[in-house]
Amino acid sequence: MNHNNKGVLIVISGFSGSGKGTVIKELIKNPHYALSVSATTRQPRIGEVEGVHYFFKNKDEFLSMIKNNELLEWAEFCNNYYGTPKQYVEKQLAKGKDVILEIEVQGALQVKQLFPECILIFLTPPNLKILKQRLEKRGTEDIFIIEKRLQRAKEELDYIHGYDYIVINDVLTETILKVQNIVQAEHCKTIRNQSLIRDLKGE
Amino acid sequence: MNHNNKGVLIVISGFSGSGKGTVIKELIKNPHYALSVSATTRQPRIGEVEGVHYFFKNKDEFLSMIKNNELLEWAEFCNNYYGTPKQYVEKQLAKGKDVILEIEVQGALQVKQLFPECILIFLTPPNLKILKQRLEKRGTEDIFIIEKRLQRAKEELDYIHGYDYIVINDVLTETILKVQNIVQAEHCKTIRNQSLIRDLKGE
Numbered sequence: 190m191n192h193n194n195k196g197v198l199i200v201i202s203g204f205s206g207s208g209k210g211t212v213i214k215e216l217i218k219n220p221h222y223a224l225s226v227s228a229t230t231r232q233p234r235i236g237e238v239e240g241v242h243y244f245f246k247n248k249d250e251f252l253s254m255i256k257n258n259e260l261l262e263w264a265e266f267c268n269n270y271y272g273t274p275k276q277y278v279e280k281q282l283a284k285g286k287d288v289i290l291e292i293e294v295q296g297a298l299q300v301k302q303l304f305p306e307c308i309l310i311f312l313t314p315p316n317l318k319i320l321k322q323r324l325e326k327r328g329t330e331d332i333f334i335i336e337k338r339l340q341r342a343k344e345e346l347d348y349i350h351g352y353d354y355i356v357i358n359d360v361l362t363e364t365i366l367k368v369q370n371i372v373q374a375e376h377c378k379t380i381r382n383q384s385l386i387r388d389l390k391g392e
Numbered sequence: 393m394n395h396n397n398k399g400v401l402i403v404i405s406g407f408s409g410s411g412k413g414t415v416i417k418e419l420i421k422n423p424h425y426a427l428s429v430s431a432t433t434r435q436p437r438i439g440e441v442e443g444v445h446y447f448f449k450n451k452d453e454f455l456s457m458i459k460n461n462e463l464l465e466w467a468e469f470c471n472n473y474y475g476t477p478k479q480y481v482e483k484q485l486a487k488g489k490d491v492i493l494e495i496e497v498q499g500a501l502q503v504k505q506l507f508p509e510c511i512l513i514f515l516t517p518p519n520l521k522i523l524k525q526r527l528e529k530r531g532t533e534d535i536f537i538i539e540k541r542l543q544r545a546k547e548e549l550d551y552i553h554g555y556d557y558i559v560i561n562d563v564l565t566e567t568i569l570k571v572q573n574i575v576q577a578e579h580c581k582t583i584r585n586q587s588l589i590r591d592l593k594g595e
Contacts, residue, residue, distance in 0.1 A: 310580075311582075313588075313592060316591065316592065317592060343593070346589065346592055346593050349582065350589075352582050353581065353582060354580040354581055354582060355580060355581075355582050355585045355588060355589070356580050357588070367576065367577075370573040370576045370577050370580075371577040371580060373570065373573045374557070374574040374576075374577035374578070375577070377557040377558060377559050377570060377573075377574060378556065378557055378558075379514070379552065379553060379555050379556060379557060379558050382558045385558060385560070386549065386552055386553075386558070388519060389516065389520060389549055390546070390549050
C-alpha cells in the first residue's frame with residue numbers, strides 16, 4: 190500500500206552561475222521528477238513545443254489566468270508575461286511526480302505563500318569568489334554584466350531566509366544526491382503522511 | 393571550509409516491535425553518528441561500563457541533575473530514574489557528530505520542547521497487523537503481553553503528530569537509507585546554515 194503517493198513541489202532558485210540549470214537537467218533524467226511548464230505571452234521560438242517548453246498564451250488569456258487565480262506566480266519581463274499554471278503542477282503532483290519549478294527568489298516566495306507544502310531550495314556556489322570565477326569562465330559576458338550579476342546575487346541573499354534548504358553546488362554528483370535526499374526526506378514528513386497515520390489508527 | 397559542522401540531534405522512537413534497536417545499531421556503525429548515553433540510578437549490570445552504557449548516579453546526584461536542568465528529559469521507572477544528560481549530547485554535537493537518542497514518545501516531546509532544533513523520527517511497521525506478527529514471531533512473550541504492547545502502540549499514535557518524520561521500517565537497508573537521507577537533508581536546512589549565509593554576505 191502506498192500511503193504517500195502525492196508528489197512534492199520543489200522550487201529551485203540560485204544565483205546566476207550557481208549551476209542550477211545543469212542540476213535540474215540531471216534531476217529530471219529520473220522519471221519520478223517532472224519539470225513545471227510555464228505559461229508565457231512571448232512568441233514561440235523555432236523548435237519550442239506547446240505544453241512541453243511553454244504554454245503559449247496571448248495577453249488576454251494570460252490576464253484572465255491571473256484574474257482567475259490560475260497561476261502560482263507570475264511576472265512581467267521585457268513586455269512579456271511569464272507564469273506558473275497551477276493546474277499543470279497539481280496534475281503532476283497528483284500523479285505522484287515530484288515537480289521541479291525553477292524560478293527566481295521573488296516568485297519562489299510567492300509560490301510558498303500560495304502553496305505552503307512546497308519546498309524552497311537555494312543553490313549556491315561555495316562562495317561568491319567562485320561564482321565570479323564561474324561567470325568569468327563562461328567568457329560570454331563582459332565585466333560590466335558580471336558585476337551586475339554579482340550585485341544581483343548579493344541582493345538575492347536578502348531573501349535566502351525564506352528558503353527551506355540551502356545546497357552548496359560544488360561537485361555536481363553530490364549536489365544531485367543532496368537534492369534527492371531532501372526530496373526523499375520530505376516524503377517522510379509527518380505532515381505528508383496523514384493517510385498512513387489514519388490507516389495505523391484504524392487498524 | 394565547513395560552514396555547517398554542528399551535528400544534528402536525532403530522536404528516534406517507535407512501537408515496541410518496530411525494529412528501532414536494529415536500525416540504530418546499523419546507523420551507529422557509521423562513525424559520523426554517536427549514541428546518546430543515559431544517566432540512571434539503577435545498579436550497573438555485569439559488563440556495563442560507566443560513560444559507555446550509562447552514567448551511573450545515586451539518587452541524590454540524579455535529583456540534583458534534575459534540579460540544575462542538566463537533563464534533556466527524565467522519567468522514573470520501577471523505582472529507578474533514567475534521563476538524558478544535556479552536556480554529553482551537546483559535546484558530541486559540537487564535535488560535529490549526529491547524536492541519536494532512542495526514547496519513548498513522552499520523553500521525545502520533552503526533548504523537542506527544550507531543544508527545538510532536534511528532529512523527531514517515528515519508526516513504524518507498515519501496519520499494526522505486521523507489528524503483531526513481529527511480536528508473535530519473537531516467541532518470548534505470551535499473548536497477554538503482546539496485546540498490552542499493541543494497546544500501547546495505539547496510545548503512542550496520539551503523539552505521532554508531534555514528530556517531524558515517520559519512517560516505515562519494512563526493509564532494513566531502505567530504512568537506514570531513509571534515516572540517513574533525513575539527517576543529510578536536515579544539514580541543508582537554512583536554519584542550520586547561518587554561518588554560510590553570513591560568509592556569503594560578507595564577501
